[in-house]
Amino acid sequence: EVQLVESGGGLVQPGGSLRLSCATSDFTFSTYSMNWVRQAPGKGLEWVSNIVSSSNTVYYADSVKGRFTISRDNAKNSLYLQMNGLRDEDTAVYYCARNPNSRLYFDSWGQGTLVTVSS
Amino acid sequence: EIVLTQSPATLSLSPGERATLSCRASQSVSTNLAWYQQKPGQTPRLLIYDASNRATGIPARFSGSGSGTDFTLTISSLEPEDFAVYYCQQRSKWPLTFGGGTKVEIK
Numbered sequence: 001e002v003q004l005v006e007s008g009g010g011l012v013q014p015g016g017s018l019r020l021s022c023a024t025s026d027f028t029f030s031t032y033s034m035n036w037v038r039q040a041p042g043k044g045l046e047w048v049s050n051i052v053s054s055s056n057t058v059y060y061a062d063s064v065k066g067r068f069t070i071s072r073d074n075a076k077n078s079l080y081l082q083m084n085g086l087r088d089e090d091t092a093v094y095y096c097a098r099n100p101n102s103r104l105y106f107d108s109w110g111q112g113t114l115v116t117v118s119s
Numbered sequence: 120e121i122v123l124t125q126s127p128a129t130l131s132l133s134p135g136e137r138a139t140l141s142c143r144a145s146q147s148v149s150t151n152l153a154w155y156q157q158k159p160g161q162t163p164r165l166l167i168y169d170a171s172n173r174a175t176g177i178p179a180r181f182s183g184s185g186s187g188t189d190f191t192l193t194i195s196s197l198e199p200e201d202f203a204v205y206y207c208q209q210r211s212k213w214p215l216t217f218g219g220g221t222k223v224e225i226k
Contacts (some may be wrong), residue, residue: 035215045155045163045206047215061214062120095162104210105153107174109162 002027002108004096009113016086016117022096022110030074032103033099035106036081038092038115048094049081050104064090086117121145122207123218131226138194140221142207147187151211154183154192157220158203166205167192197223 006019020036036048049070050059058070069082079096093114097106122145137141142152150170155163165174167183169180170190180195194201202225 003131044220045157045208045217047208047217050215058141059213100168103168104151104153104215105168105208106163109164111162 004098004108004110005041006094006096006110006113009094009115011118012086013119014087014117016085017084018085018115020081020094020113024077024079028054029077033102034072034079035097035099036070037095037097037106088117091115091117120214121212122149123207123209123216125207125221126128127221129222129224130226132197133226134197134199136197136224138197140192140205142190142218144188144209145158148211150186150211151209152190153205153208155208156203157206163206
């Protein structure tokens with residue numbers, strides 16, 4: 001069964017940084033495009049960032065562009081999100097999510113890691 | 120950015136009833152639209168992709184239709200486990216966007 005396990009969330013002050021990780025197993029990670037999707041408490045889903053299988057192309061939501069950096073290590077089957085310049089509005093559960101067969105939908109999700117930005 | 124507007128925000132129905140959820144796009148997305156179900160405390164689950172294709176393991180009571188700007192998710196006969204929040208999502212253009220969700224609650 002496909003497994004995605006996020007880590008690295010926590011409480012951080014505005015302007016601070018965090019690095020999220022997503023460890024994956026039971027599928028050929030290197031062949032899939034991957035994403036971060038977030039959900040603020042009690043709110044809907046917001047796509048954050050995408051990275052293609054080879055890491056040579058990345059995409060970001062305007063709300064995080066210039067502050068967040070997505071990356072991956074195919075040898076470690078892991079996805080990352082470096083978050084700098086955090087703002088109150090970045091408070092959310094961050095999910096790692098897989099795209100199936102090059103379609104930009106999300107067929108597998110991790111359980112999420114909570115990021116809280118507060119002073 | 121393509122804005123997806125879901126309606127109604129809340130749908131109050133009884134088990135066994137038919138549920139019809141709407142998703143309208145601010146510009147054409149062709150059939151590049153998916154539907155997800157999210158239950159409280161759980162992660163989203165892909166139900167429908169490319170507007171009308173059921174994802175693996177999704178019961179036949181879930182169906183999707185539409186193209187261009189208007190889409191519908193239909194649950195033919197609500198089971199107790201179907202009461203949840205449903206989101207649509209487009210993949211036609213970057214950034215990928217979700218609708219605001221429709222909550223299907225027990226009447």
